[in-house]
Amino acid sequence: MSTSPLSANPASDGSRAQLIAFAVMVAVLLIAPIWVYPIFMMKVMCFALFACAFNLLIGFGGLLSFGHAMFLGSAGYVSAWCAKSLGLTPELSILAGTLAATLVAIVSGLLAIRRQGIYFAMITLALAQMIFFFCLQAPFTGGEDGIQAVPRGKLFGLIDLTSNTAMYGLVLVIFLGAFLLIWRIVHSPFGQVLKAVRENEARAISLGYDTDRYKLFAFILSGTLSGLAGATKALVFQLASLTDVHWTMSGEVVLMTLVGGLGTLFGPVVGAAVIISMQNYLAQFGAWVTVIQGVIFVICVLAFRRGIIGEIAHAIRKPL
Amino acid sequence: MKVEIVSADHQNKPDVGSQIANQWYDVDKVDAIVDLPTSSVALAVNEITRKKGKALLVSGAATSDLTGKACSPNTIHWTYDTWMLANGTGNAIVKTGGDSWFFLTADYAFGHALERDTEAVVQKNGGKVLGKVRHPLNTQDFSSFLLQAQASKAKIVGLANAGGDTTNAIKQAAEFGIVRRGQNLAGLLVFISDVHSLGLQTAQGLIFTETFYWDMNDQTRAFAKRFAPANRGIQPTMVHAGVYSAVLHYLKAIESSKTDDGSKVIAEMKRLPTDDPLFGKGSIRADGRKIHPAYLVEVKKPAESKGPWDYHKIRATIPAEEAFRPMDQGGCPMVK
Amino acid sequence: MEIFGIPIQALFGQLLIGLINGSFYALLSLGLAVIFGLLNIINFTHGAQYMLGAFCSYLLLNKLGVGYWWSLLIAPIIVGASGMLIERLMLARLYKLDHLYGLLLTFGLALIIQGLFRNEFGSSGLPYRVPAELTGGQNLGFMFLPNYRGWVVVTSLVVCLVTWYVIERTKLGAYLRAATENPQLVQAFGINVPRMITLTYGFGVALAAFAGVMAAPIYQVNPLMGADLIIVVFAVVVIGGMGSIMGAIVTGFGLGIIEGLTKVFYPEASNTVIFIIMAIVLLVKPAGLFGTQK
Numbered sequence: 001m002s003t004s005p006l007s008a009n010p011a012s013d014g015s016r017a018q019l020i021a022f023a024v025m026v027a028v029l030l031i032a033p034i035w036v037y038p039i040f041m042m043k044v045m046c047f048a049l050f051a052c053a054f055n056l057l058i059g060f061g062g063l064l065s066f067g068h069a070m071f072l073g074s075a076g077y078v079s080a081w082c083a084k085s086l087g088l089t090p091e092l093s094i095l096a097g098t099l100a101a102t103l104v105a106i107v108s109g110l111l112a113i114r115r116q117g118i119y120f121a122m123i124t125l126a127l128a129q130m131i132f133f134f135c136l137q138a139p140f141t142g143g144e145d146g147i148q149a150v151p152r153g154k155l156f157g158l159i160d161l162t163s164n165t166a167m168y169g170l171v172l173v174i175f176l177g178a179f180l181l182i183w184r185i186v187h188s189p190f191g192q193v194l195k196a197v198r199e200n201e202a203r204a205i206s207l208g209y210d211t212d213r214y215k216l217f218a219f220i221l222s223g224t225l226s227g228l229a230g231a232t233k234a235l236v237f238q239l240a241s242l243t244d245v246h247w248t249m250s251g252e253v254v255l256m257t258l259v260g261g262l263g264t265l266f267g268p269v270v271g272a273a274v275i276i277s278m279q280n281y282l283a284q285f286g287a288w289v290t291v292i293q294g295v296i297f298v299i300c301v302l303a304f305r306r307g308i309i310g311e312i313a314h315a316i317r318k319p320l
Numbered sequence: 321m322k323v324e325i326v327s328a329d330h331q332n333k334p335d336v337g338s339q340i341a342n343q344w345y346d347v348d349k350v351d352a353i354v355d356l357p358t359s360s361v362a363l364a365v366n367e368i369t370r371k372k373g374k375a376l377l378v379s380g381a382a383t384s385d386l387t388g389k390a391c392s393p394n395t396i397h398w399t400y401d402t403w404m405l406a407n408g409t410g411n412a413i414v415k416t417g418g419d420s421w422f423f424l425t426a427d428y429a430f431g432h433a434l435e436r437d438t439e440a441v442v443q444k445n446g447g448k449v450l451g452k453v454r455h456p457l458n459t460q461d462f463s464s465f466l467l468q469a470q471a472s473k474a475k476i477v478g479l480a481n482a483g484g485d486t487t488n489a490i491k492q493a494a495e496f497g498i499v500r501r502g503q504n505l506a507g508l509l510v511f512i513s514d515v516h517s518l519g520l521q522t523a524q525g526l527i528f529t530e531t532f533y534w535d536m537n538d539q540t541r542a543f544a545k546r547f548a549p550a551n552r553g554i555q556p557t558m559v560h561a562g563v564y565s566a567v568l569h570y571l572k573a574i575e576s577s578k579t580d581d582g583s584k585v586i587a588e589m590k591r592l593p594t595d596d597p598l599f600g601k602g603s604i605r606a607d608g609r610k611i612h613p614a615y616l617v618e619v620k621k622p623a624e625s626k627g628p629w630d631y632h633k634i635r636a637t638i639p640a641e642e643a644f645r646p647m648d649q650g651g652c653p654m655v656k
Numbered sequence: 657m658e659i660f661g662i663p664i665q666a667l668f669g670q671l672l673i674g675l676i677n678g679s680f681y682a683l684l685s686l687g688l689a690v691i692f693g694l695l696n697i698i699n700f701t702h703g704a705q706y707m708l709g710a711f712c713s714y715l716l717l718n719k720l721g722v723g724y725w726w727s728l729l730i731a732p733i734i735v736g737a738s739g740m741l742i743e744r745l746m747l748a749r750l751y752k753l754d755h756l757y758g759l760l761l762t763f764g765l766a767l768i769i770q771g772l773f774r775n776e777f778g779s780s781g782l783p784y785r786v787p788a789e790l791t792g793g794q795n796l797g798f799m800f801l802p803n804y805r806g807w808v809v810v811t812s813l814v815v816c817l818v819t820w821y822v823i824e825r826t827k828l829g830a831y832l833r834a835a836t837e838n839p840q841l842v843q844a845f846g847i848n849v850p851r852m853i854t855l856t857y858g859f860g861v862a863l864a865a866f867a868g869v870m871a872a873p874i875y876q877v878n879p880l881m882g883a884d885l886i887i888v889v890f891a892v893v894v895i896g897g898m899g900s901i902m903g904a905i906v907t908g909f910g911l912g913i914i915e916g917l918t919k920v921f922y923p924e925a926s927n928t929v930i931f932i933i934m935a936i937v938l939l940v941k942p943a944g945l946f947g948t949q950k
Contacts, residue, residue, distance in 0.1 A: 037343050037346065037347050039339060039342050039343065039346075040339070040343065043339060064756050064759075111935065111939060114939070114942075115938060115942050117755065117756070118698060118755060118756070118759070118898070119894070119938060119942050121756070121759075122890065122891070122894045122934065122938065123934075123935060123938045123939075125887060125890075125931075126891065126931040126932075126934045126935040126938070127931075127935060129887070129928060129931040130928060130931055130932060130935070132928075133925065133927070133928040133931075136427075136428070137427075137924060142429070143428045143429045144359070144360050144428035144429050144430065144457070145334075145359065145360040145363055145383075145429050146334050146360055146364075148334070148360075148363050148364050148367060149367045237335050237338050237339065238338075238367075239334055239335060239338060239364055241333065241334045241335055241360065243333045243334070243335055243336075244335070247887060251763060254760065254763075258760065279336075280339070280343075285329075287329075287771045287772075287774040287775045288771065288775065289329075289331075289771075290767050290768075290770065290771035290774070291767065291768050291771030291772055291775070292771075293764075293767055293771075294764045294765065294766070294767030294768030294769075294771060295764070295768055296764070297760060297761070297763060297764025297767065298746070298761055298764040298765060298768065300760075300764075301750070301757050301760050301761040301764065302746060302749060302750075302761065305753075305757070427923075427924045453923055454923055454924050455919075455923055455924075455926075456923075456924060456926060456927040458884060459926075459927075460875050460881065460885070461673075461677050461874075461875065463673040463676065463677070463805070464670050464673045464674070464916055464919040464920065464923075465919065465923070467666065467669045467670060467673060467799060468666070468920070470799075470800075471663075471666050471669075484779070484781055484876060484878065487781055487876055488781075488875060488876055491783075491874070491875075491876060492874065495786065495802045495804065495805075495874060496793075496800060496802060497793065497800055497802075501800070517781050517782060517783055517876070518783055519783040519785075521785070522783065
């Protein structure tokens with residue numbers, strides 16, 4: 001039984017860097033809302049979770065999905081609808097949204113996993129487009145208007161989430177919880193097999209692993225956590241719209257993960273923060289946002305493939 | 321009075337618009353948001369403005385829900401709305417003989433609303449709707465739908481869509497000889513900028529309703545003269561004019577009520593009658609609807625035009641009281 | 657006489673319209689298929705390059721007074737040259753890596769090009785007149801066919817078939833196909849493989865620009881005209897078989913017809929039907945209808 005440095009001794013070199021990074025991240029998230037607008041921070045956390053979930057599939061599983069928006073968006077719609085039309089409490093709405101995304105992930109995963117590489121990407125795109133069409137047509141989604149004025153409600157019937165502070169607390173807990181879950185998964189035996197499949201699938205098969213099953217499970221996990229991000233985001237902004245199921249959203253999450261660093265734990269978080277900040281502070285310049293995103297894409301692919309965290313990790317020679 | 325202006329592009333996305341609005345109100349101490357095209361974003365910002373007690377002056381968005389079921393004591397809907405478009409254009413066309421219609425509708429809430437409102441008007445005036453077809457938003461090719469419109473032999477082909485869909489449909493209608501072979505196009509939402517991008521050769525004969533045209537009178541021309549050089553030479557559309565008019569009245573209301581608290585200023589704006597060089601005299605109703613006359617417009621033939629942007633001829637004026645939906649029919653909870 | 661409630665005359669009209677739209681799909685997917693099939697590059701910039709072709713003809717007309725017929729020749733050359741620059745300066749560095757990096761690079765380039773043009777020209781769309789020689793139309797009985805649309809079908813068919821012939825049946829095409837299968841060996845024979853690749857990429861891009869020039873008179877020339885089209889064209893290429901030229905052509909025309917029929921029976925779905933077909937094909941025959949799994 002091989003022992004990799006990571007699973008054998010949690011306090012070893014590699015993990016210490018990660019623990020420090022985690023502590024820094026938590027500190028930033030706790031303190032930042034004093035200066036930085038809380039809704040902006042919550043948006044960053046939701047997208048960071050989305051990017052982390054996406055990274056689970058591509059960074060650790062080696063599968064590029066071009067349809068991840070379907071999880072973010074469908075969960076958002078279900079969560080918004082539950083909160084607004086059914087009057088469910090926020091934790092139930094978020095749960096419902098996440099389960100919806102899981103369902104979508106199971107069905108689409110079963111269909112998509114059989115293919116690899118570009119075909120896999122294309123099939124996820126096709127499925128995402130069908131979800132988009134469904135969201136466009138279904139009466140409950142409100143089409144172009146989206147579902148608006150979604151009430152945040154009272155968490156567990158007790159804590160009123162209308163105040164940004166309370167909502168921030170909830171989003172922080174969800175984000176950190178999911179992040180730790182991903183961390184645990186990546187460092188678990190399952191995570192190791194996944195990485196093995198990514199590196200050399202044929203060899204993994206020859207060792208007796210049912211690689212399709214591992215990939216499917218990673219896909220479903222990735223989709224579920226993306227759904228969690230989407231369901232939470234719908235309550236933060238109190239609205240669910242077509243933007244979240246459009247294929248350009250799938251492109252954005254790729255960008256965030258790429259900028260931050262594919263296959264690193266903290267990369268997607270940093271990538272999401274960078275991209276969201278850029279979109280926010282450049283909104284006044286209109287179409288320049290798209291141009292700059294394109295430039296970042298190009299630079300990252302040509303010269304900066306490891307991404308921000310990837311470069312740092314490479315420099316300190318520890319995984320992050 | 322010190323006035324500071326900030327601006328942003330919401331990219332037609334309700335979530336981007338919401339976030340900007342929230343940040344502006346909470347962090348940047350913005351008092352009023354103006355313009356706001358795209359109905360879905362306007363509805364979202366409408367809610368946020370109400371919650372925070374600020375002021376919203378909508379000129380760009382069309383949905384008549386802003387003065388209907390989504391009406392708010394913090395919002396005034398300027399310039400136009402879907403009901404006005406439907407009734408202005410629909411009424412006028414049916415009365416001049418266009419009594420059979422075929423709808424080409426963009427398949428989203430705005431298109432549906434426009435189609436529904438126009439159909440009601442057509443039928444109320446004794447006309448018939450011979451058919452309708454829904455096309456996806458941002459359709460490039462309308463040939464198939466236009467063919468169906470031709471086959472229906474309706475006198476009027478109503479375009480219940482906007483923006484690129486409308487201009488594409490009009491361009492291709494010209495190609496397929498829709499107008500040449502005896503049918504007429506009714507654009508339900510057309511701006512002079514659309515006419516400019518189509519060119520008169522293609523757009524001639526198009527009939528639609530608007531509430532401002534730069535070449536209507538000396539005052540509008542004076543405004544256009546100031547506007548064009550500052551805006552790459554384009555002439556103002558009714559949306560531009562609406563923003564000007566709304567902000568002017570807003571500032572007057574602040575002066576008169578000596579406060580910039582959103583709800584109070586909006587109430588003062590409703591109390592004061594409006595008067596500006598672009599829309600003339602008008603008023604604002606309890607449901608937040610600004611009232612002013614509307615104009616039925618036809619696009620000139622190339623020979624009739626004396627130069628760039630000389631595109632519209634005013635066919636009829638719809639008085640302010642008739643142009644907009646009666647207050648009791650909107651379902652606005654503030655008015656019950 | 658009616659089929660499923662639609663009079664047969666109207667149905668023929670719709671089928672013909674579908675064929676016309678199919679020509680654009682065929683031309684565009686041909687360029688993509690050439691680039692992917694021969695170079696293994698997934699060219700997401702294709703939609704933006706289609707738009708560049710249309711804008712090129714617009715600018716040629718409005719700034720230099722150069723008309724449609726010359727634009728058909730000049731615009732593809734200009735845009736194709738820009739494509740070759742992209743290939744030399746950027747894509748060439750990515751050949752050793754996973755294909756998906758090429759996809760991401762070209763995606764980024766598409767964002768840049770579309771963003772720049774949107775900044776400069778707005779998103780309203782610019783007019784471009786049908787050339788005088790092709791205005792008017794023929795009354796075919798079941799519909800009125802504008803001459804220009806007829807011209808589009810004929811030209812696309814010709815260009816597609818000529819391209820297919822060159823690649824599949826001539827010596828040049830054989831060198832190209834050999835070079836992609838085994839570049840080192842072919843280079844050892846003295847053939848300048850990198851230059852062939854650059855020229856091929858340029859050719860594929862030029863095809864996109866050509867489609868753009870053809871589209872300018874009938875669709876609005878606007879910066880986003882390629883944006884939503886690109887994923888449809890991808891779907892066409894994937895269905896046809898990513899390496900297959902004939903597959904792209906047949907599927908392109910086929911999709912046009914199927915979309916035309918969908919517009920009659922269930923128009924709201926006309927944008928989505930291609931993806932449903934793609935999902936089905938990928939599940940049943942992942943290499944595509946005409947493709948061979950590499």
